[in-house]
Amino acid sequence: MNTTPFTTPRDLLRYAVTRFNTAKLFFGHGSAEAFDEAAYLILHTLKLPLDRLEPFLDARLLPEEVASVLAVIARRTDERVPAAYITNEAWLGTYSFYVDERTIVPRSFIAELIPEYFAPWVNSPDNIENILELCTGSGCLAIMMADAFPDAQVDAVDISADALEVARKNVATYALQDRLTLIESDLYANVPAKKYDLIITNPPYVNSSSMSKLPMEYRAEPELALDGGKDGMDIVRRIVAGAAERLTDDGILIVEIGNEKEFAEAAFGEMGLTWLTTSNGDDMVFLLTADQLKL
Numbered sequence: 001m002n003t004t005p006f007t008t009p010r011d012l013l014r015y016a017v018t019r020f021n022t023a024k025l026f027f028g029h030g031s032a033e034a035f036d037e038a039a040y041l042i043l044h045t046l047k048l049p050l051d052r053l054e055p056f057l058d059a060r061l062l063p064e065e066v067a068s069v070l071a072v073i074a075r076r077t078d079e080r081v082p083a084a085y086i087t088n089e090a091w092l093g094t095y096s097f098y099v100d101e102r103t104i105v106p107r108s109f110i111a112e113l114i115p116e117y118f119a120p121w122v123n124s125p126d127n128i129e130n131i132l133e134l135c136t137g138s139g140c141l142a143i144m145m146a147d148a149f150p151d152a153q154v155d156a157v158d159i160s161a162d163a164l165e166v167a168r169k170n171v172a173t174y175a176l177q178d179r180l181t182l183i184e185s186d187l188y189a190n191v192p193a194k195k196y197d198l199i200i201t202n203p204p205y206v207n208s209s210s211m212s213k214l215p216m217e218y219r220a221e222p223e224l225a226l227d228g229g230k231d232g233m234d235i236v237r238r239i240v241a242g243a244a245e246r247l248t249d250d251g252i253l254i255v256e257i258g259n260e261k262e263f264a265e266a267a268f269g270e271m272g273l274t275w276l277t278t279s280n281g282d283d284m285v286f287l288l289t290a291d292q293l294k295l
Helices: 009-023 034-045 063-078 083-087 110-116 140-148 161-173 234-246 261-271 290-294
Strands: 090-092 095-097 130-134 153-158 180-184 196-201 247-256 274-278 281-289
Touching: 009 034, 009 063, 034 063, 034 083, 063 083, 090 140, 095 140, 110 140, 110 247, 110 274, 130 140, 140 153, 140 161, 140 180, 140 196, 153 161, 161 180, 196 234, 234 247, 234 261, 234 290, 247 290, 261 281, 281 290
Parallel strands: 130 153, 130 196, 153 180, 196 247
Antiparallel strands: 090 095, 247 281, 274 281
């Protein structure tokens, strides 16, 4: 017998939104607000289609279904666990990825640029043969790149063996084992001695001051994947320094740096950074050509 006042998804949705807003949860892992995140968690927990809330709002739930949803709401609210770690699922564009506490939750403005093949900087997508992704984490960007450039071989690197285990699950899900190689490496250290047409990376770039102010949801993620040192550019400097010898003559390096444009310009501005346009503006992702990197 259901001993709670909740009998329908509508009841639970109202309750979850109130709990989330009262707790002042942070929504930066896929959902923009309490309602969206509550709807997603309820639908996922009940194994209902994620894009069809309305038909099920007034369906009567079994007591065990209500209990399952309430447990999820409590974990999200009381422990501030990112929703993706609760569902073991994260979306990037139209792609779904497995995720757990061994890697950060997939999120990247580079993902927005992949469907356009980084135009106009990539003149002929069909000619892209080799791609390198550094700091791959869950493997999400490498998988999207392999899908977008079907004639390319993709090498995806991470220093964390745990993160690569997560990436391996995602590569298998998308059946890309023949074209996507996962490499445990401190950046370029164990990367094959070949030239790449594209190097992309969404590396740790949070500066020390910002690290101390991160919401609890971000602090649930591996610090190794976030902490970029005093100015956020420690890993980025090493990536930029080693890129020239790894790129083809007309290759390009694309680096995501979040809110750290000021520090990126201070570190690399003399190289003439090109800032790519994303949904969040022109200060999240920069590009350098092989020629610029050789100067």
